Amino acid sequence: MNETTNQPDEKKERIPAMQSLLDNPFLLLFIGVAMPTVFYLMWGIMEIVTIPVAP
Amino acid sequence: MTSFMPPADRIWWKVPVGRQEIIWIAIALVWCLILFFMMPYWHIYGKQNLSNEAYQTTPAKFGAKVQAMIDQYKVGEEAGIPIVKPPAGSDVYLLGRLWQWYPILDLEKDKTYRLHLSSMDWQHGFSLQPININIQVVPGYEMVITVTPDQAGEYGIVCNEYCGIGHHTMVGKLYVKE
Amino acid sequence: MAQFRTCPDTGLYFHKSAESLIKANAVVGAVFLLVAGILALLVTLTRWQAIHLLPADQFYMALTAHGIDALIFWIIFFEMAVLYVASSVLLRCRLATPYWGWVQFALMMVGSVMTNVAIFQGGSSVMMTSYVPMQAAPHFYLGLILFAVGALIGCFVFFGTLVVAKDEKTYEGSVPLVTFGAITAAIIAVFTIASGAIILVPTFLWSIGYISHIDAEMYRIIWWGLGHSSQQINVAAHVSIWYLIAGLVFGARPMSEKVSRAAFLLYIFFLQLASAHHILVDPGVSSEWKVFNTSYAMYLAVLASMIHGLTVPGSIEVAQRAKGLTNGMFEWLRKAPWDNPVFSGMFISLITFGFIGGITGVVMGTEQINLIIHNTIYVPAHFHATVVTGTTLAFMAITYFLIPVLFRRQMILPGLAKIQPYLFGGGMSILILFMLGAGTMGVSRRHWDMDFTGAALGFDYPGIAYTMMGIGAFGGVIGVLGGAAFLLVTVGSLLFGKKLEPSAGLLQSFGVPLAASCYSSTKPEILPMAPPLEHHDTTSFEAPGTFVLALLLLVSFVVYYFINWKYLASVWPLS
Ligand code: HEM
Ligand SMILES: [Cu+2]
Ligand SMILES: [Cu+2]
Numbered sequence: 148m149n150e151t152t153n154q155p156d157e158k159k160e161r162i163p164a165m166q167s168l169l170d171n172p173f174l175l176l177f178i179g180v181a182m183p184t185v186f187y188l189m190w191g192i193m194e195i196v197t198i199p200v201a202p
Numbered sequence: 203m204t205s206f207m208p209p210a211d212r213i214w215w216k217v218p219v220g221r222q223e224i225i226w227i228a229i230a231l232v233w234c235l236i237l238f239f240m241m242p243y244w245h246i247y248g249k250q251n252l253s254n255e256a257y258q259t260t261p262a263k264f265g266a267k268v269q270a271m272i273d274q275y276k277v278g279e280e281a282g283i284p285i286v287k288p289p290a291g292s293d294v295y296l297l298g299r300l301w302q303w304y305p306i307l308d309l310e311k312d313k314t315y316r317l318h319l320s321s322m323d324w325q326h327g328f329s330l331q332p333i334n335i336n337i338q339v340v341p342g343y344e345m346v347i348t349v350t351p352d353q354a355g356e357y358g359i360v361c362n363e364y365c366g367i368g369h370h371t372m373v374g375k376l377y378v379k380e
Numbered sequence: 381m382a383q384f385r386t387c388p389d390t391g392l393y394f395h396k397s398a399e400s401l402i403k404a405n406a407v408v409g410a411v412f413l414l415v416a417g418i419l420a421l422l423v424t425l426t427r428w429q430a431i432h433l434l435p436a437d438q439f440y441m442a443l444t445a446h447g448i449d450a451l452i453f454w455i456i457f458f459e460m461a462v463l464y465v466a467s468s469v470l471l472r473c474r475l476a477t478p479y480w481g482w483v484q485f486a487l488m489m490v491g492s493v494m495t496n497v498a499i500f501q502g503g504s505s506v507m508m509t510s511y512v513p514m515q516a517a518p519h520f521y522l523g524l525i526l527f528a529v530g531a532l533i534g535c536f537v538f539f540g541t542l543v544v545a546k547d548e549k550t551y552e553g554s555v556p557l558v559t560f561g562a563i564t565a566a567i568i569a570v571f572t573i574a575s576g577a578i579i580l581v582p583t584f585l586w587s588i589g590y591i592s593h594i595d596a597e598m599y600r601i602i603w604w605g606l607g608h609s610s611q612q613i614n615v616a617a618h619v620s621i622w623y624l625i626a627g628l629v630f631g632a633r634p635m636s637e638k639v640s641r642a643a644f645l646l647y648i649f650f651l652q653l654a655s656a657h658h659i660l661v662d663p664g665v666s667s668e669w670k671v672f673n674t675s676y677a678m679y680l681a682v683l684a685s686m687i688h689g690l691t692v693p694g695s696i697e698v699a700q701r702a703k704g705l706t707n708g709m710f711e712w713l714r715k716a717p718w719d720n721p722v723f724s725g726m727f728i729s730l731i732t733f734g735f736i737g738g739i740t741g742v743v744m745g746t747e748q749i750n751l752i753i754h755n756t757i758y759v760p761a762h763f764h765a766t767v768v769t770g771t772t773l774a775f776m777a778i779t780y781f782l783i784p785v786l787f788r789r790q791m792i793l794p795g796l797a798k799i800q801p802y803l804f805g806g807g808m809s810i811l812i813l814f815m816l817g818a819g820t821m822g823v824s825r826r827h828w829d830m831d832f833t834g835a836a837l838g839f840d841y842p843g844i845a846y847t848m849m850g851i852g853a854f855g856g857v858i859g860v861l862g863g864a865a866f867l868l869v870t871v872g873s874l875l876f877g878k879k880l881e882p883s884a885g886l887l888q889s890f891g892v893p894l895a896a897s898c899y900s901s902t903k904p905e906i907l908p909m910a911p912p913l914e915h916h917d918t919t920s921f922e923a924p925g926t927f928v929l930a931l932l933l934l935v936s937f938v939v940y941y942f943i944n945w946k947y948l949a950s951v952w953p954l955s
Contacts (some may be wrong), residue, residue, distance in 0.1 A: 157785065166215035169641050170554050172542055172563050175648050179567035181307050183652035187673050188575065191601045191656075191665060198664040201264070202256035202429065204910035205627035205634055205695070206470050208553035211912070214637040220918045221691065223639050226930055230686040233934065234679035240945070241671045241747045249953040250748055272784050281836040302836065316687075325511045325596060325664035327755045327824070331839055334822040336754040337661045340596045345663035350953040355602060358839025360832075362755040362824035364507050364516065367436055369827040375837045 210252060252337070255346040261322040264344055268295040272305055280306055280375065293360050296359075296374075298326035298339045300366060303359045303374025311354045320344045327363030330376065334360060351378040381632070382474035387785050389880075393904040394786075396893045397478030399470035402461045403786060404485055404891030407874075409457030409865060413772075414491065414933060416450035417863040419443075420856065424811070427757075429830050429846050438827040439507040440903070443826060445496065447508035451767060452610070454493045458775050459565065459617050460484065460534045465782075466562030466620065467541035467603040472904040473550040474781035476540030484534040491527030494519050498518035507826060509603060512583060512594045525577070528706055535566045551907035557641065558627070558636050561620025564644045568613045575605030581602040601659060608655035614767055615685070616647055616773035618729065622692045625726040625777060629717065632699035632889045633910060635691045637923065643691075646684035650676040657741075660750035670747050682742055689734050690930045693727075694923035701922075710822075719798045726775025728805035733770035736812055739937050742943050752948055756829075757849075758819025761812045769808045773801060776866050783870060788884040788894060789877030797869045804862025810855025818848040820947075 168174060204210060211217050245251050271286060271294065278285040284305040288294050290313035296306050299322035309315060319328055321341040328337040333353070337345070359374035383396040419442045426435040426442075433443060468475045479588055494663060498504045504516035542563070545551060555563070579602040585591045626632040634640045656673030661666055676682065682720070693713075700712030717723045740762040744753040747873065781792060823830060823845050830846065832838055850876065874889035883895030893899070919928060 150898070158411060159485075159762055160213055160393060160398070162213060162249075163215045165642075166213065166554070167408050169645060175371050175563065175645075176539070176567045179564075179648040179652070180571045182649055182685055183571050183609070183655070184574075187653050187655055188578075188602065191659070191673075192598065193664050194669055195595070195601065198256055198343070201259040205632065206556045206558045207910040208551050208556055208907065209637040210910040211631070211637075212553050214554065217636065217638060218918045219636045220641055220922055222694070222921045222923060222927060223636055226690045226927065227639070227683070227687060229934065231936070233686075234683045237682070237742065237746070237941070238675050238678045241455075241675070241680040244748050245667065245944075247766075248748065248949070249955070250751060250948050250951055250955050251667075252661060252748075252751065252946075253398065253955055255664050267892050277823075283836065296845065306837075321431070324514045326931040329822065329824060331822045332842070333753050334820075335951055335954070336751060336756065338600075338663070338754065340600070340663055342596055342665040348955045352952055358837070360822070360824055360827075360839060361665075362827065363511070364440070364462070364826040369440075370436065370827055370832055371835040373832050373837050373839050375839075 229284055242253050251344060253348055257346075258342060259320055259344040261320075261341065262316075264297060264320040265293070265322060267274045267318070268297050268304065273297050277308060285377075288315070291315065296328075298361065298372070299323050299327065301361070301368035301372035303328075303361070303372065307379070308374045308377045308379065309351050311378050312350065312352055314348060314350045317347045317349050318344055319347065324365045326361050326365050326372065329360040329362040331358045331360050332355060339345065354378045354380050383901050384904055385616065385894065385898045385900075386810050386904075390785055392785060393472045395468050395474045396899055398483065399786065400891045400893050401475070401478065401481045401485060402464045402469075403820075403889070405457045405461040405464070406782070407890050408485075408489065409454050412414050412449045412453040412457060413495075413863065414867055416446055416454055416862055417867070418447035418450065420863075421860045422842035424853045424856035424860070426828065428850050430850055431853075432829070437505065439504075439828045440507075440826075441499060441502060444505050444507050445499045445748070446498070448495060449648050450604065451508065452524075454529055454765065455614055455775075456610075457488065459613060460488070460531065462621070463534060463538040463562055463566060464541075464619055467538050467545070468557045470556055470559050471541070471545040471551050472907045473541055473548065473792075476537055476544045480533055481537050484530045484537060487526050487533065489528030489850055491523045491525070491530060493523070494526065495523030498523060508638050509607060510583070512586070512596050513597045515587055518584060518587040518627075520636075521580050521587055522737050523862055525580050528573045528576045529636040530581070535569050538562070538566050549906065550904070553909045557637060558620045558624045560641055561616055561623060561644055565613045565616035567621065567648055568609055568616060568652055572606055572609035572613060575602055576883075579603050579754065597662060597664060600662060601665075604655040604658045605652075605903065608657060609652045611767060612647070612654070613653040614771040614877050615651070616644070618733070618771045619688050619692070621774045621778050622688070622726055623695075625722055625781070626692055626696050626699075628781060629720065629723045630696050630699040632695040633913065635698060636696050640691050641689060642695055643684040643687040647682050649680070651681040651684075653677060654681065654745065657750070660747050661754045667747065674745050674747055679742075682738075685734075685738060686930075689730075690926060691934060692730060693929060694926040695872035698927045705756065709928055713925060719734040720823075721780045721797045721801050722777050725780070725801035728801050729770050729773040729777065732765055732773075732805060732809060732812075733934060734811070734933055737765035737770050740816060740941055741766065741820050741942055742937070749944050751954070752944075753819065754953060755821035755825055757815045757823045757825045759854060760825050761815035761819055764808060764815075765812045769812070773805055775802065776804070776891075779866075783877070784880060787874055787889055788879065789873050789889070790879035790880060792872045792877050793869050796865050799868060800862055800865040800869065803860055803865055807855045807858025807860070807862050811852045811859055812855075814848045814852030814855065818852065821845040821848070823849060879931060880924075
């Protein structure tokens with residue numbers, strides 16, 4: 148099946164980086180879990196544990 | 203047809219986006235930035251911001267502070283709950299417990315107080331009515347809010363965090379006098 | 381050897397095991413919707429102060445069960461079905477490890493029943509948030525943990541199926557947009573469930589005495605990583621279903637794959653930060669944390685929702701115009717199939733979610749404005765616009781499509797089905813709008829008695845607040861009727877609908893595949909890429925009507941947002 152010759156540009160052209168990111172569910176999974184873990188959970192818990200003790 | 207089929211173009215990322223979408227995205231982005239910057243703006247120019255002053259505490263420790271204030275400034279009693287009139291500008295303490303707000307505070311209009319809130323047991327919700335100011339009250343934490351009551355009147359403090367079967371009876375009172 | 385069936389009406393392929401799992405999850409979900417609906421009626425009639433149906437203890441028990449059965453069990457069972465559809469069915473792929481699929485189902489069953497038992501035994505009326513130090517029975521938490529583990533397994537069966545589809549090359553190019561939306565939902569689900577595990581496992585240990593103390597504020601922050609993110613699963617899931625229905629009913633194609641997928645990507649990055657909405661008036665957390673998280677890092681997830689708000693109806697408009705409905709701004713919309721519940725349900729879901737759920741959500745999620753809204757009845761009003769008229773109605777709409785396809789039964793009572801989305805959407809909208817109003821007057825949520833009977837000190841709400849709660853509850857009753865109509869039509873169709881397949885008997889309705897002769901072990905043909913579009917002109921306004929609707933949304937949004945700032949400015953100065 149050598150029909151690739153019919154559509155040379157389409158198949159040869161490299162997939163843009165953003166599209167490969169969007170096509171990679173596991174990379175997205177990693178980012179999607181890391182973001183809220185860092186910004187919401189870890190930062191939030193740090194704030195709580197550094198609250199001073201009442202005088 | 204195609205929302206549930208693979209995209210028609212193998213390299214769909216490079217398919218040009220219509221003008222309509224671009225304009226809408228631009229408008230929406232501007233609006234989102236306004237939404238965002240309103241919050242810091244209000245911190246600088248607005249008058250209603252929560253301070254983030256808070257301390258770790260214990261029910262015993264906080265209860266002692268409340269009691270000390272009552273001993274010093276008690277002016278009366280209503281339904282068995284002391285009414286306290288602390289001096290303007292001072293630190294005032296209010297505790298939530300199953301199922302009351304304690305004590306009753308008597309404040310002066312247009313004077314500024316440092317209001318300390320904490321819970322003796324479960325979580326409660328400080329809901330000052332009818333002015334409608336709502337703050338979460340969490341055991342183990344003492345939150346300090348600098349407040350300037352600018353309307354005189356008799357206010358109810360409803361508990362608006364579910365705190366068990368007596369939740370609906372947990373109503374306190376706060377006076378603001380000229 | 382995996383067995384497949386082709387639906388003669390739609391051409392969709394069903395892998396036998398996936399099909400059974402989809403049916404089983406959807407049916408159990410519907411059972412929980414039934415339970416939740418009955419409880420909703422009791423709760424609503426209690427909050428209608430003139431009726432005040434239940435005593436306090438039963439009210440809190442019913443409210444706890446209503447929240448959990450509706451929000452968690454109904455929605456997540458159905459979402460498992462959605463994940464299997466979006467992977468196995470849409471990619472024409474066998475389900476990875478059907479065995480683990482059944483483990484998902486079994487764990488979720490055991491967990492959901494266990495938690496319900498705990499609630500109805502009476503010692504666990506702690507609301508779905510179960511804020512410590514209020515304590516529920518150990519099996520209340522254990523049930524939720526088992527349920528969550530099941531759901532996590534479901535997510536990994538979904539991801540596994542994506543891998544299988546890629547390996548076995550069941551499709552060409554990238555996954556369909558709907559599947560991408562489902563990936564978004566599944567990713568959010570993983571974080572959601574992880575947060576749940578982090579907090580519920582220690583809480584369970586605390587309830588049986590192994591841990592002596594759980595910090596109440598820590599609990600709140602981590603619990604909301606579960607509680608709010610799970611609403612974001614719903615958003616991603618029902619937006620995917622909007623796209624799916626636009627494709628099914630109109631043959632619509634996304635206006636731009638790039639724009640729609642980038643919008644989902646913004647969800648993946650930022651949507652979950654919004655768990656901070658619940659922590660805005662809590663002690664000890666800095667304003668920097670609050671502002672950054674509550675705004676999804678500069679409202680980038682709101683941007684994404686506004687994009688979907690344009691591209692979903694926009695894709696419908698483009699498809700309709702291509703069919704010749706080009707008169708004026710709105711012929712495409714006027715002549716849409718308003719008596720098809722698949723479409724009307726989806727469109728009401730879109731409108732109520734955007735105009736009511738979305739706008740109120742952003743307003744009350746604003747750091748300072750939350751002060752005048754936190755824990756008032758405004759909050760449940762807002763999320764009934766998102767998870768009830770938004771998610772639940774979208775799920776109902778797709779169910780009308782799935783019944784004949786999946787269960788091979790014809791729908792009964794088509795006349796009732798036709799009006800059901802209006803009944804449900806309309807009734808709930810009344811409930812929502814009037815509870816929003818009552819919340820603005822300060823009426824509290826999760827509250828048995830606006831009269832404060834038995835309180836030492838009293839407070840009187842204005843009469844108008846009572847009126848609003850009454851009208852709202854009346855709308856709630858209509859909403860419950862709409863929900864009942866849905867269950868009547870769907871369950872009735874499973875049991876009594878005309879069989880489209882000779883073998884579609886009673887058991888087939890509950891997760892058993894159709895007769896063996898329907899299936900063959902030949903692999904489905906490879907799923908082709910969508911047919912190319914004759915090149916469209918990117919400079920023209922393809923969907924002007926939608927643009928007008930979008931501007932209307934924006935104007936309502938701006939006006940309502942600043943009204944609330946104005947209202948905030950009238951309360952006591954605080955700092
Ligand atoms: C069928 C019509 C429904 C009606 C009339 C209804 C009505 C209500 C009412 C009146 C409340 C109580 C508000 C309060 O006192 O705090 C409530 C709470 C709630 N409802 Fe519904 N509801 C319905 C359906 C649903 C559905 C389908 C869902 C989820 C998908 C849902 C999720 C919730 C949740 C999570 C709560 C909060 C429970 C809590 O505060 O812990 N409801 N509902
Ligand atoms: Cu309370
Ligand atoms: Cu309470």
